[in-house]
Amino acid sequence: MSEGPRIGVFICHCGSNIAGHVDVEAVEAYARTLPGVVFVQRNLYTCSDAGLSEIKRAIAEEGLERVVVAACTPRTHEPLFQEACREAGLNPYLFEFVNIRDQCSWVHMQEPEAATEKAKDLVRMGVVKARLLEPLEEQEVEVEPAALVVGGGMIGMTAALNLAERGFAVRLVERGPRLGGLLLRLDKLYPTHEDARALVAKRVAEVEAHDRIEVFTSSVVSEIKGFVGNYEVKITSNRQPATGNQHSLRVGAIIVATGARVFKPEGLYGYDGQRVITQFELEERFRTGGFDAERVVMIQCVGARIPERPYCSRICCTTAIKNALQIRERQPHAQVYILYRDTETQGTRYEAYYTRAREAGIQFIRYSLRHPPEVTDERVVVYDELLGARLGIPYDLVVLSTPLVACEDARELAQMLKVPVDEHGFFLEAHVKLRPLDFATDGIYVAGTARWPAHLEETITQAYGAAARAATILSKDRITSSGVVARVDEALCRGCSRCVEVCEFGAPSLIETAPGMKVARVNPVMCKGCGACAAACPTGAMTAMHFTDEQVTAMVRAALGH
Amino acid sequence: MGEVLVIGGGIAGIQAALDLADMGIQVHLVERLPSIGGRMAQLDKTFPTNDCSTCILSPKMNDCARHPNITLHTYAEVTGLEGEVGDFSATILKHPRYVDETKCTGCGECAQKCPARVPDTFDMGMRRRRAIYLYFSQAVPQVMTIDPDHCIYLRRSKCGACVLACQREAIDFEQKARTVCVNVGAVVVATGYDFFDPRGLAQFGYERCPNVITALEYERLVSASGPTEGHLLRISDGRPAKRIGFIQCVGSRDVRHQRFCSAVCCMHSSKQAVLAAEHDAGVESYVFYTDFRASGKGFREYVARAEREYGVHYVRSRVARITEDGNHNPSIHYEDAETSRPARMTVDLAVLATSLIPRPTTAALAQVLGIEMDPYGFVRTEPFSPVDTTRPGIFAAGCCRGPADIPESVMQASAAAARAARFVGRGNR
Numbered sequence: 004m005s006e007g008p009r010i011g012v013f014i015c016h017c018g019s020n021i022a023g024h025v026d027v028e029a030v031e032a033y034a035r036t037l038p039g040v041v042f043v044q045r046n047l048y049t050c051s052d053a054g055l056s057e058i059k060r061a062i063a064e065e066g067l068e069r070v071v072v073a074a075c076t077p078r079t080h081e082p083l084f085q086e087a088c089r090e091a092g093l094n095p096y097l098f099e100f101v102n103i104r105d106q107c108s109w110v111h112m113q114e115p116e117a118a119t120e121k122a123k124d125l126v127r128m129g130v131v132k133a134r135l136l137e138p139l140e141e142q143e144v145e146v147e148p149a150a151l152v153v154g155g156g157m158i159g160m161t162a163a164l165n166l167a168e169r170g171f172a173v174r175l176v177e178r179g180p181r182l183g184g185l186l187l188r189l190d191k192l193y194p195t196h197e198d199a200r201a202l203v204a205k206r207v208a209e210v211e212a213h214d215r216i217e218v219f220t221s222s223v224v225s226e227i228k229g230f231v232g233n234y235e236v237k238i239t240s241n242r243q244p245a246t247g248n249q250h251s252l253r254v255g256a257i258i259v260a261t262g263a264r265v266f267k268p269e270g271l272y273g274y275d276g277q278r279v280i281t282q283f284e285l286e287e288r289f290r291t292g293g294f295d296a297e298r299v300v301m302i303q304c305v306g307a308r309i310p311e312r313p314y315c316s317r318i319c320c321t322t323a324i325k326n327a328l329q330i331r332e333r334q335p336h337a338q339v340y341i342l343y344r345d346t347e348t349q350g351t352r353y354e355a356y357y358t359r360a361r362e363a364g365i366q367f368i369r370y371s372l373r374h375p376p377e378v379t380d381e382r383v384v385v386y387d388e389l390l391g392a393r394l395g396i397p398y399d400l401v402v403l404s405t406p407l408v409a410c411e412d413a414r415e416l417a418q419m420l421k422v423p424v425d426e427h428g429f430f431l432e433a434h435v436k437l438r439p440l441d442f443a444t445d446g447i448y449v450a451g452t453a454r455w456p457a458h459l460e461e462t463i464t465q466a467y468g469a470a471a472r473a474a475t476i477l478s479k480d481r482i483t484s485s486g487v488v489a490r491v492d493e494a495l496c497r498g499c500s501r502c503v504e505v506c507e508f509g510a511p512s513l514i515e516t517a518p519g520m521k522v523a524r525v526n527p528v529m530c531k532g533c534g535a536c537a538a539a540c541p542t543g544a545m546t547a548m549h550f551t552d553e554q555v556t557a558m559v560r561a562a563l564g565h
Numbered sequence: 566m567g568e569v570l571v572i573g574g575g576i577a578g579i580q581a582a583l584d585l586a587d588m589g590i591q592v593h594l595v596e597r598l599p600s601i602g603g604r605m606a607q608l609d610k611t612f613p614t615n616d617c618s619t620c621i622l623s624p625k626m627n628d629c630a631r632h633p634n635i636t637l638h639t640y641a642e643v644t645g646l647e648g649e650v651g652d653f654s655a656t657i658l659k660h661p662r663y664v665d666e667t668k669c670t671g672c673g674e675c676a677q678k679c680p681a682r683v684p685d686t687f688d689m690g691m692r693r694r695r696a697i698y699l700y701f702s703q704a705v706p707q708v709m710t711i712d713p714d715h716c717i718y719l720r721r722s723k724c725g726a727c728v729l730a731c732q733r734e735a736i737d738f739e740q741k742a743r744t745v746c747v748n749v750g751a752v753v754v755a756t757g758y759d760f761f762d763p764r765g766l767a768q769f770g771y772e773r774c775p776n777v778i779t780a781l782e783y784e785r786l787v788s789a790s791g792p793t794e795g796h797l798l799r800i801s802d803g804r805p806a807k808r809i810g811f812i813q814c815v816g817s818r819d820v821r822h823q824r825f826c827s828a829v830c831c832m833h834s835s836k837q838a839v840l841a842a843e844h845d846a847g848v849e850s851y852v853f854y855t856d857f858r859a860s861g862k863g864f865r866e867y868v869a870r871a872e873r874e875y876g877v878h879y880v881r882s883r884v885a886r887i888t889e890d891g892n893h894n895p896s897i898h899y900e901d902a903e904t905s906r907p908a909r910m911t912v913d914l915a916v917l918a919t920s921l922i923p924r925p926t927t928a929a930l931a932q933v934l935g936i937e938m939d940p941y942g943f944v945r946t947e948p949f950s951p952v953d954t955t956r957p958g959i960f961a962a963g964c965c966r967g968p969a970d971i972p973e974s975v976m977q978a979s980a981a982a983a984r985a986a987r988f989v990g991r992g993n994r
């Protein structure tokens with residue numbers, strides 16, 4: 004078997020990390036016996052400058068056409084070795100990593116013989132795969148240095164301004180007739196008690212004055228095509244009577260900041276909008292001077308933390324405290340009770356705010372779902388869990404603290420963007436902890452209450468955060484795809500769209516090649532090479548490059564000793 | 566100009582550095598310890614999705630090390646800052662590792678030969694390391710450090726075992742502290758948190774009872790890379806812990822200690838109870854709390870699952886004190902809020918959710934930077950300009966500005982990157 008590519012194998016000692024438990028000399032001797040292998044070398048540290056120079060030298064002098072390194076882990080070191088290949092003129096996808104540290108010496112430290120045998124097996128598998136490797140090309144696309152921000156509330160505007168200040172063009176689309184969002188309808192803001200409309204008016208003025216921001220009010224996004232760096236967007240006016248106005252734009256990145264909606268407690272606790280109202284309606288009364296009550300009872304978690312809606316809306320405890328303090332400010336002798344389940348006042352500022360409310364004489368009474376409060380014509384009857392007694396509290400006004408719920412049309416927008424929403428209809432990020440503002444699809448980000456209910460402090464943070472994430476794309480002139488992507492054999496493709504359904508990143512799409520004839524195409528810039536489509540494809544038309552069936556089957560056969 | 570200084574290499578500093586670097590901005594990331602990673606590196610799994618902390622952190626750490634726009638200054642501190650927004654000049658003091666970073670590969674041959682034994686701070690002192698050590702196995706950079714307080718050679722000019730052991734001649738006892746000056750347009754502070762020392766609250770028996778431990782110690786205990794290799798054993802006698810009590814708000818929401826709420830402990834204790842059940846389905850866990858706070862995304866659902874699927878018991882109560890019996894089993898004395906009666910429960914292990922407090926060293930750093938602290942000792946920010954400090958051009962992210970979980974820290978880090986980037990121009994456009 005002397006025909007076929009010339010393969011070089013480099014075996015790393017990793018100091019004693021590998022060599023201390025694996026008999027590297029035996030692995031070296033074994034590698035020499037493998038078909039196609041023309042060069043084998045052991046290195047104390049293959050990743051050191053000396054080791055990398057050896058790889059480059061051997062590619063040139065020994066005419067290596069494939070390089071296999073048996074060492075620590077591809078997670079940290081694959082790019083390094085691929086770069087060495089590239090520098091020596093070898094396509095970096097003709098490189099194969101064999102992990103004999105994490106998978107041999109570390110996990111089988113107590114059994115050096117077994118570790119050595121396993122290292123041999125893995126090297127054999129790597130070598131057969133290397134024989135079948137193909138050179139792959141990376142593709143480059145240009146990036147349009149402009150962003151689309153959907154939603155013109157405080158958060159959309161804050162994100163837009165940050166990007167504009169950094170020199171990017173921004174298109175800001177607001178469904179309603181004016182910018183400002185929810186804050187336009189609030190009174191004061193906790194924890195500082197500054198005026199909500201004053202704060203938001205300032206931001207609106209900044210946005211409107213900025214010449215790099217183009218604002219589209221009374222407009223919605225009606226179509227989105229394209230991919231990271233190159234989205235094509237249509238914006239349609241929803242002004243009545245219909246004008247049919249439409250704009251087509253190109254943007255490199257998109258930020259979703261469409262906010263949420265306040266839950267209306269129809270049929271709960273005697274809600275009538277008169278004597279039993281929501282916090283939101285209470286703030287409206289404050290603003291319009293329509294507030295007048297001496298005895299106020301607030302009920303928390305109305306429509307939240309119940310089986311149908313199990314989540315906690317995070318903002319309603321602090322909103323209740325704010326409005327209770329506002330009542331006391333207006334009417335120092337007013338009695339305010341807050342019937343709560345848990346006080347959600349986490350951290351420094353909000354716990355201090357809770358303390359302030361208690362010191363101001365606001366009465367907190369804990370109830371549980373086992374004995375929910377009852378609102379009668381004259382009083383609110385509640386079982387005080389801490390006192391262990393039933394109380395009847397006379398009232399002039401009952402205020403229900405209701406959660407934020409997702410906008411009805413969030414799902415529609417999500418479908419257009421091909422991004423997911425969670426079971427409650429809030430936009431679902433790529434990774435809860437480390438990518439909280441990203442979607443799995445590159446170039447699309449989320450901020451504000453469209454993501455989850457949160458204090459303004461937090462949503463403003465998200466606005467800046469999403470702007471930063473978008474700027475990581477917009478700052479680049481072009482982006483490069485990996486060579487490890489899925490590829491379609493159009494002759495085998497039946498256009499069944501399985502791949503389109505399974506892909507988390509929206510990379511495959513169907514295109515019409517002839518009337519009634521559809522085939523899948525993969526956008527390499529969007530594809531992450533995960534192979535989900537290749538597994539789903541019933542005809543075998545889809546191949547995950549670098550992990551082809553042929554390559555993987557050969558490795559499995561080698562593992563079984565065939 | 567065109568560069569940013571990030572101080573602190575926890576998850577917040579790492580994320581800020583990566584975002585800035587990906588925007589094409591040069592970053593200097595300064596970390597006081599021998600490795601970046603921060604507290605997140607010490608955690609086992611993380612709520613609310615229970616993925617392994619190191620597994621998700623480690624790739625980010627490596628991205629920092631590999632990024633062409635990031636210069637790592639580990640084992641270093643910022644000692645001076647002059648100038649103003651857009652044009653700061655910062656002084657970085659690099660402590661000597663006594664190991665040549667360019668030669669050491671972190672193979673650890675030296676440590677095997679080192680005769681000096683030192684309590685391992687990464688493992689919360691529950692294990693011992695050598696005087697020459699890798700901060701933890703996934704450390705970035707993968708470079709050894711010699712602890713000058715315990716190295717026999719540095720203290721008495723004898724030994725040198727590591728010099729002989731090192732095949733790459735990386736040990737360098739001649740290394741001296743040096744300073745580096747960098748010119749930056751903006752600064753991001755991300756120096757994180759410390760944990761409250763429960764010895765200040767004698768009633769919880771941390772000092773008296775060997776099986777009363779802190780939550781961070783518990784993280785190391787259940788971690789596969791920790792002192793018991795992930796077996797849920799009592800360090801005191803090696804017996805498995807079958808019944809565990811988690812005590813909330815230790816030092817938090819307490820006028821005599823921290824008035825604030827530490828924001829993450831309701832969730833981390835739930836997670837720790839779930840992990841106990843995952844280790845051994847027979848373990849019983851009890852969480853003793855006053856208010857249960859779980860308003861982050863997916864948190865209530867997580868807690869419901871802890872209760873339903875893992876059988877975690879939540880006891881609304883006030884814990885008065887912890888004593889122990891002859892077998893060192895902690896006894897938790899509490900007032901049950903449901904019945905308003907005193908009660909008592911004996912457990913194998915009591916885990917104290919101690920407050921997340923400001924790092925004492927951040928106050929000194931704040932002086933150097935000329936920024937103000939808040940009444941609790943965290944870096945001061947205002948609610949509606951949440952990552953701006955009191956000095957223009959200096960921003961803050963993560964737990965140095967108050968207790969926060971990982972998602973919040975990451976979002977703040979990206980936010981600080983956006984704010985900082987605004988002051989270093991756009992480079993090519």
Ligand SMILES: Cc1cc2nc3c(=O)[nH]c(=O)nc-3n(C[C@H](O)[C@H](O)[C@H](O)COP(=O)(O)OP(=O)(O)OC[C@H]3O[C@@H](n4cnc5c(N)ncnc54)[C@H](O)[C@@H]3O)c2cc1C
Nearest residue numbers: 154155156157158178184185192193261262451452458459
């Ligand atoms: C009653 C109440 C009181 C509160 N009080 C406080 C407080 O005192 N302090 C505090 O910190 N936080 C408070 N909050 C929370 C705070 O209001 C939010 O954090 C903040 O408003 C979130 O802003 P946003 O821009 O994400 O959403 P919004 O303000 O809801 O803005 C979203 C915008 O997007 C637009 N939009 C929606 N869908 C589309 C679409 N498909 N296309 C185009 N545009 C769209 C909407 O019209 C809207 O203008 C309160 C919340 C409530 C409900």
Ligand SMILES: Cc1cc2nc3c(=O)[nH]c(=O)nc-3n(C[C@H](O)[C@H](O)[C@H](O)COP(=O)(O)OP(=O)(O)OC[C@H]3O[C@@H](n4cnc5c(N)ncnc54)[C@H](O)[C@@H]3O)c2cc1C
Nearest residue numbers: 573575576577597603604611612756757758963964970971
């Ligand atoms: C027991 C416990 C369990 C937890 N579990 C979870 C969980 O499951 N999920 C979750 O989301 N969160 C969890 N958390 C919270 C999580 O630890 C924090 O959100 C996160 O670590 C904060 O990261 P940070 O970067 O702000 O701070 P840190 O991790 O503290 O990092 C700060 C870094 O800055 C360095 N530094 C400090 N001072 C200086 C200086 N002067 N100069 C240079 N460098 C300096 C430090 O050495 C450190 O590396 C838990 C916390 C605890 C206590």
Ligand code: SF4
Nearest residue numbers: 304315316317319320
């Ligand atoms: S924030 Fe308070 S009122 Fe709102 S759902 Fe959560 S616990 Fe209930």
Ligand code: SF4
Nearest residue numbers: 679716717724725727
């Ligand atoms: S010289 Fe110091 S670090 Fe080196 S082996 Fe001796 S005690 Fe350990």
Ligand code: SF4
Nearest residue numbers: 817826827828830831
């Ligand atoms: S998060 Fe929970 S345990 Fe921690 S201080 Fe706040 S209320 Fe107490």
